[in-house]
Amino acid sequence: xxxxxxxxxxxxxxxxxxxxxxxxxxxxxxxxxxxxxxxxxxxxxxxxxxxxxxxxxxxxxxxxxxxxxxxxxxxxxxxxxxxxxxxxxxxxxxxxxxxxxxxxxxxxxxxxxxxxxxxxxxxxxxxxxxxxxxxxxxxxxxxxxxxxxxxxxxxxxxxxxxxxxxxxxxxxxxxxxxxxxxxxxxxxxxxxxxxxxxxxxxxxxxxxxxxxxxxxxxxxxxxxxxxxxxxxxxxxxxxxxxxxxxxxxxxxxxxxxxxxxxxxxxxxxxxxxxxxxxxxxxxxxxxxxxxx
Amino acid sequence: xxxxxxxxxxxxxxxxxxxxxxxxxxxxxxxxxxxxxxxxxxxxxxxxxxxxxxxxxxxxxxxxxxxxxxxxxxxxxxxxxxxxxxxxxxxxxxxxxxxxxxxxxxxxxxxxxxxxxxxxxxxxxxxxxxxxxxxxxxxxxxxxxxxxxxxxxxxxxxxxxxxxxxxxxxxxxxxxxxxxxxxxxxxxxxxxxxxxxxxxxxxxxxxxxxxxxxxxxxxxxxxxxxxxxxxxxxxxxxxxxxxxxxxxxxxxxxxxxxxxxxxxxxxxxxxxxxxxxxxxxxxxxxxxxxxx
Numbered sequence: 216x217x218x219x220x221x222x223x224x225x226x227x228x229x230x231x232x233x234x235x236x237x238x239x240x241x242x243x244x245x246x247x248x249x250x251x252x253x254x255x256x257x258x259x260x261x262x263x264x265x266x267x268x269x270x271x272x273x274x275x276x277x278x279x280x281x282x283x284x285x286x287x288x289x290x291x292x293x294x295x296x297x298x299x300x301x302x303x304x305x306x307x308x309x310x311x312x313x314x315x316x317x318x319x320x321x322x323x324x325x326x327x328x329x330x331x332x333x334x335x336x337x338x339x340x341x342x343x344x345x346x347x348x349x350x351x352x353x354x355x356x357x358x359x360x361x362x363x364x365x366x367x368x369x370x371x372x373x374x375x376x377x378x379x380x381x382x383x384x385x386x387x388x389x390x391x392x393x394x395x396x397x398x399x400x401x402x403x404x405x406x407x408x409x410x411x412x413x414x415x416x417x418x419x420x421x422x423x424x425x426x427x428x429x430x431x432x433x434x435x436x437x438x439x440x441x442x443x444x445x446x447x448x449x450x451x452x453x454x455x456x457x458x459x460x461x462x463x464x465x466x467x468x469x470x471x472x473x474x475x476x477x478x479x480x481x482x483x484x485x486x487x488x489x490x491x492x493x494x495x496x497x498x499x500x501x502x503x504x505x506x507x
Numbered sequence: 508x509x510x511x512x513x514x515x516x517x518x519x520x521x522x523x524x525x526x527x528x529x530x531x532x533x534x535x536x537x538x539x540x541x542x543x544x545x546x547x548x549x550x551x552x553x554x555x556x557x558x559x560x561x562x563x564x565x566x567x568x569x570x571x572x573x574x575x576x577x578x579x580x581x582x583x584x585x586x587x588x589x590x591x592x593x594x595x596x597x598x599x600x601x602x603x604x605x606x607x608x609x610x611x612x613x614x615x616x617x618x619x620x621x622x623x624x625x626x627x628x629x630x631x632x633x634x635x636x637x638x639x640x641x642x643x644x645x646x647x648x649x650x651x652x653x654x655x656x657x658x659x660x661x662x663x664x665x666x667x668x669x670x671x672x673x674x675x676x677x678x679x680x681x682x683x684x685x686x687x688x689x690x691x692x693x694x695x696x697x698x699x700x701x702x703x704x705x706x707x708x709x710x711x712x713x714x715x716x717x718x719x720x721x722x723x724x725x726x727x728x729x730x731x732x733x734x735x736x737x738x739x740x741x742x743x744x745x746x747x748x749x750x751x752x753x754x755x756x757x758x759x760x761x762x763x764x765x766x767x768x769x770x771x772x773x774x775x776x777x778x779x780x781x782x783x784x785x786x787x788x789x790x791x792x793x794x795x796x797x798x799x
Binding site for chain 2: 362365366368369370371394396438472478479480481482484485488489492493495496497
């Protein structure tokens with residue numbers, strides 16, 4: 216591990232990777248700009264360091280950097296990821312000046328993006344025991360994408376495929392809300408526009424996934440839709456409009472979460488969590504033991 | 508319905524019910540202060556008007572008030588709730604001055620709190636067909652409480668009981684995040700301190716509810732815990748610490764959502780949503796048809 220370098224000048228160019236984090240045009244995590252991946256806090260930074268994204272630097276308060284060094288001593292994957300990475304020690308005022316706000320967590324890291332795998336590569340890389348993946352269309356809200364990746368990771372979802380209209384999953388806010396899991400759960404964008412849903416999903420079907428489109432506008436319940444499926448692709452659309460008719464036509468089955476009359480649909484990340492839960496439950500796999 | 512009164516002076520005392528909405532000490536929704544219930548926007552305001560809380564006034568932009576009048580013409584419950592309620596028309600600048608921020612939704616209503624029913628009254632008032640209620644302990648975050656009530660309403664949960672350490676469910680932010688459902692789903696606080704969990708929950712058991720404590724620290728899955736239960740009380744604790752041992756000892760069974768290794772627990776409102784979903788699924792009710 217590199218020795219820690221103390222920096223007290225907020226204008227020091229070695230801090231440029233974490234500069235203007237809230238700026239709408241200069242922020243480093245814009246895909247069209249510097250395109251960096253930014254992680255914050257002593258829970259998420261080690262997850263970035265353990266991920267496929269090559270870390271460029273870590274900036275933090277003395278105490279937070281010491282905790283990170285301890286974490287590396289306890290975890291060889293973190294230690295390997297930190298090898299050769301510059302560690303910059305700053306005080307709270309300096310970091311606030313650089314980041315553009317008071318970053319009370321006191322630890323931030325920047326990494327380069329890496330070329331995104333193709334859908335085929337992501338599916339080829341799945342654990343053979345994987346039974347559930349997620350498919351998103353039009354989920355444009357960063358908090359929803361982040362929560363959805365957190366839920367996917369927790370519920371053992373193997374990968375997430377992104378259709379048209381989804382927000383950038385490597386935006387700083389997504390990384391934070393996902394608790395860093397967007398750096399770990401493999402994802403890929405479906406190629407082209409919505410006109411390719413049919414083709415994009417046929418690859419999933421060839422691999423034995425039942426594609427389940429979540430929508431309130433069907434009589435089939437989620438419980439019935441996943442029963443006996445073995446492998447399931449849970450497909451959700453934007454909060455409000457939901458999945459497009461085009462996407463739903465490309466699915467194998469439409470499924471609803473039974474809702475009380477007079478209520479709103481659930482938040483998209485919550486709907487997806489229920490879909491993931493239902494699809495991963497043993498009852499979804501072993502249809503033979505259950506009467507339909 | 509009252510005629511609309513135009514107000515252009517931000518200091519007009521008739522607007523005091525919606526003044527300083529973001530102030531930490533003067534805001535009108537603090538239980539120790541004026542104790543009002545505040546609803547915002549053309550989705551939630553009609554829900555306040557239709558609720559048990561007596562509305563004191565509605566303040567809004569001309570267009571939003573016109574929409575509300577239309578909603579009342581289409582819904583006799585809204586019309587009845589609006590009877591005798593003053594409607595104050597303001598422009599955007601005036602409302603921003605009064606509320607303390609730019610309230611772009613352009614519609615806000617204030618209502619009086621009403622005495623909270625007891626747990627017994629809430630349980631007595633449940634629809635006989637109700638099968639699932641929620642029980643919270645230590646859920647101190649307003650967004651989580653709001654999301655939880657939204658999920659409860661959507662998934663047909665009949666009531667929510669609040670144990671020690673829960674945030675005020677009638678705080679403005681809770682009302683908003685719940686999309687107004689906290690005004691509709693009956694709730695009551697369990698009396699006393701945590702030492703009464705045993706007694707508080709025995710009332711539920713007497714009524715045929717199986718009390719299921721959600722925790723990652725058990726081998727029993729949620730699916731197994733709710734199977735054949737008929738009626739279920741889904742009990743969740745604060746994100747992070749979770750339920751206290753005391754609360755869990757008072758439950759009938761502990762249940763986990765199966766989680767992938769190396770991930771964090773789910774958000775408490777998401778965990779509750781999965782618990783509500785599992786408990787309301789037909790599989791939870793008709794055990795006789797299913798092998799265990």
